[in-house]
């Protein structure tokens with residue numbers, strides 16, 4: 001039986017924190033700073049209880065407990081997936097050796113860096129979503145927003161635990177810095193670009209949870225393969241929580257598309273803005289933006305850092321253990337598309353080990369396409385000819401091979417004037433953003449929903465849509 005977590009402890013955990021007084025004191029010292037940060041940078045809307053799920057064990061069955069919780073009293077805790085005493089390193093130069101329970105000195109700096117970069121994204125998204133509670137389209141959506149926010153807060157706890165437990169004084173300093181940097185701050189921004197963009201409306205929230213949380217899923221998937229076992233176990237449990245965030249995104253966009261399709265049929269026009277719906281071309285522009293800023297999170301297509309992390313066993317591939325190859329990649333190669341500089345595309349052969357970011361990104365892109373297929377099915381079922389498309393991988397990129405080029409959504413390499421002339425057709429304009437924002441009004445009556453989005457087909461944890469998911473003052 002998986003152990004139950006003691007909720008009377010100041011910091012609920014399944015890592016025997018009570019047996020390590022030094023670590024417990026260090027984390028208890030960080031806790032009030034976290035709560036201050038939550039108070040200042042977390043959700044603006046005041047509530048008197050949100051129907052939230054809280055982890056009560058890490059076992060496969062029944063780890064989640066649902067109840068109304070006053071958000072600042074949420075029990076952020078430290079939960080690692082159970083330890084497999086026989087686990088061995090699956091890849092790289094240490095393949096076959098037992099996994100590490102402590103940080104090897106030679107990899108200390110790299111592991112710390114990987115944990116800090118992952119950790120920095122968690123509070124960033126809470127900051128980005130801070131104001132959304134003021135305009136939620138229903139109590140159901142409001143509840144989902146808070147669920148995502150508290151779990152991102154817990155993911156921050158997960159990374160801070162690793163920093164405190166395994167990286168000494170430097171780790172504690174990094175843990176403080178995670179609260180000091182803020183999304184969009186001119187002086188102390190978050191580390192990665194996509195986490196400094198605002199999530200200014202609910203369509204952006206659904207897109208963020210679809211595309212950007214999905215990047216998180218793939219990054220956590222690579223860290224889950226890590227030879228540093230505590231990191232692996234932490235990420236494995238985070239992935240369970242992450243699945244709900246992507247559910248919010250997938251079904252959120254489903255519901256917007258469903259409502260837009262209804263309005264298109266009802267009024268027999270694509271021009272549904274006047275009828276309070278979000279036109280399909282604006283939804284496509286949101287897809288283009290959120291997808292491409294998320295692609296940037298995968299880094300450059302070729303990377304010696306990624307190769308070194310792999311060889312050292314710090315970070316694996318997506319589903320490393322299911323791959324049928326030598327798990328060293330020193331003898332294989334892959335082909336890469338790159339602009340030739342004369343407006344055409346060429347192919348380049350690179351060592352597979354150097355193209356690990358590209359490998360992960362390809363897995364991610366295939367997964368993203370599933371959402372597009374769903375949304376297109378909704379259009380098809382409504383007899384609507386419009387189809388959503390993922391833009392070309394080189395479109396609107398600030399990182400990687402095409403960062404210095406202008407690439408149209410269809411993949412053609414274009415000059416700057418053509419880019420500037422068409423940009424308004426491809427990416428949300430300030431008028432598009434203002435229009436979507438104009439639709440955002442809170443709907444906080446039980447069972448009611450805003451006019452631009454369809455209700456969900458199911459509620460949370462078997463509750464109906466009209467359940468009182470959030471108690472408001």
Ligand SMILES: [Fe+2]
Nearest residue numbers: 122152155216
């Ligand atoms: Fe997260």
Ligand SMILES: [Fe+2]
Nearest residue numbers: 213216242245
């Ligand atoms: Fe997430």
